[in-house]
Amino acid sequence: MPQEYQVITVQKVLPEGMIFVRINCILTTMVKAPVIAACFVLLSLSTFVQCAMGSPKVLDFTIYTDGTTHVFYQSDVDPQSPDSIVNLYGNSIENLVVQDENGTLLSSKENENTTTVETLGSSIIKVDYDTPDLISKNGKTWTFHVNSPIDYSILLPKNSVIVGMSVSPLNMQIVDDQSLISLPSGSSEINYIIGVLGTSQTATFAIQQAQDFINTITSAGVQTPMALAKLEDAKSDFNQGKYSDAESLANAAKSLALQEQQTTNSIPNTSSDNLPTYLLITGAIVAAGIIGFIIIKRTRSSNIVSSNIAKNDYVVPDKETIYKLKPELRQDDKDIVAFISEKGGQVFESDLRKKFLMPRTTMWRAVKRLEREDIIEIEKVDQQNLIKLRKTKVDEK
């Protein structure tokens, strides 16, 4: 019995000792637990708060080569309100589509710079539309300007290079050969050029042009060893993916070919082979003389008349003058210019639509294109757009 008692005592003591130690650890942990739990809760909440602060609004601009911008805007809306008003960028809005979070198409009414969306219980709206009003063009340079209340992104067209920027971007990455730039809220301006140097397309084009030119003059009997060597270098660089160098060398090859042609022509040669060349040069000199004489005569006569037409220094240019000044115009744009010119330099946009059987948006894009090129100006007359050929100075003409 005493032995049994002793055994029992030992059995009791050992577990008690062990339990005591464990309780101590548990107690310490229990005291810390609320603090740790509170930390986890705060961290979790902070994630939600950050999401709530940053995620509900998205604004993306996709810029196309023709100067149209696609705008995508996503925002939270009050699900208890039957409608929501969304500000739009630009006055001319095309292809406006509003969807809710489930992709359900929502009805909307456009006002001047806003649209009222019948949300009817939706909590998120996604707005898509195109506008030509965010971009202007001066020479070869395009300018995108926007004043955004939130951070936004811009996807520039392919083959474009930024040559001016009024703000520091937050980020930039290349997506499918296009620059995707994130910008901070506020007013910003980006100047860019399309069809720039250094791309595979432009290099191919330059090489092709140089090749054509060399072929033409070679067939006329001009030897172009230097130009051909340079062109070979251009092709070699192109094959190595050095497009900038390739384009540069191709342009140099063309210049060399031109120099070689001039050198060949300048060598005195009395042989009968060069007779047509001399005839051509003589003809050109005579023609230049005649043109010069006509110009002088016209200038004199215009000096006499100029005092009478001082007020009419600005005139509507004829279509041929416009074509010469803007040779890059598309054929359909040329047709529009011709029609306006035939109608005395001004027509209503509705007349243009009737004449060319174009949808309203297509015609509006064409008109905006011509406006950007400084060929026409748009005037509001009786709620209609009056399209007028822009007047130019007589001497410019």
Added chain:
Amino acid sequence: MKTLAIILLALVGTLILNGPIQSYADPQLDALLQIATQARENLKMNISQITNVPDEITNLFNQGSNETDALSNSINQNDVTSARQHFLSAMNFFKVTNEKINSLNITQTNDQAQTSTLQLQSEISRIEKIGEMLKTISITNHASLDFSQFDQLIQKAKQDLDNGNTSEASKSIDEANSIVIDAHHSLTEVAKQRTSERAKDFTEKQIDRLGKIENTSENSTTQAPKIPPTRTISNFTIYENPKDVVTKLKKLSAEGKVDEALKMIKSFEAYQKVKLQPSGNP
């Protein structure tokens, strides 16, 4: 224990506060250098093609180039403020350089044929994207619009462009654009037609919701003195009491006057929002 708790909370607090701010304070400096370098390389190429480059252009370009070098140095030193300043300065010089080059009115070397092709490619891409978006919307909203002709036209336009036939490509693009416009009109009509059904559902839900608010307020303010039930502002009646609103909404809904019901919900919501805001006026 208290010290440990304070340290932990301080750490968590720092994490929370630094989260959103950090993303703004750390701009992608490489992007700045990339943009500035691209601009410099491009202008350099442009200038190399000009015979007798005016000194003004050379000076402006050199200043921009120097600023780009300074930007690179700032990035190496991780000096964000200085990098930003040099970037903006470089881009400003490049912008003016580009304007001066434009003003020289040099014959455009990369000529019109290429520009036209690029424009048409861009138009195809734009119309294709709109078409795809409308197609998805049509499927999601069970509008069953046929886009097969649109797909064919886009394919044809791409082929024509690949073959260098820009006028045919242009025609196909215009036709595809017409289809997009028609599809857009059709979907707009679908949306309008379905709006009335959605408006009815919305009104029913709002009646339920306001009914619940009414019950809650009745339980909590049984002893409270009643406020005037309505007020009129220039021909427009605002119902302050949810009970009155529910009654009126039910009546309008039963009479099929959904538009009026929606107006009422809107004005009630607006009024509730104003009421919840702290008023500065007496």
